[in-house]
Amino acid sequence: MNVVTGIVLYAIIWFMTLFVILPIRLISQGEAGNVAEGTHASAPEKPQLKRRFLVTSAVAAVLWGIAAWIIISGAITIADIDLFNRFGMGQR
Template sequence: MNVVSGLVLYAIIWFMTLFVILPIRMTSQGEAGEIARGTHASAPHRPQLKRRFLITSGVAAVIWAIFAWIILGGLITIDDIDLFTRFGMGER
């Protein structure tokens, strides 16, 4: 895995992790009882985006390290996921 592949993998993992982290412990304006004019009651009361981005970066780094170890260690190779050759539909 080269540097660009590693960065792309980290970016994908980061955004997927962000979508998991965002709704955790989120209080809506309706639950807080302070609905700002022009917003929906389900809008976040205090989103704390900087904190969530930092948590996302840490969790994504751990997940990325595990994936990088699997890929660089050779535990999973391209031959393991090459189904065309495995099932006789392609030539290698």
């Protein structure tokens, strides 16, 4: 795995992690009873984006480290997950 592949892998893992972390402990304005004029009741009252981005970065770094180790060490290879050839449906 080269540097660019590592960066792209981290970016993909970071955004996937962000989409999982965003709704955790989210209190909407409607639930809090404090709907600001011009916004939807489902808008977050306190988004805490800085905290969520930091948590996302930490979790993504751990997940990236695990994925990078698996790729670099060869613990799982393409041959291990190549289901088409495993079931005899690959190119002949």
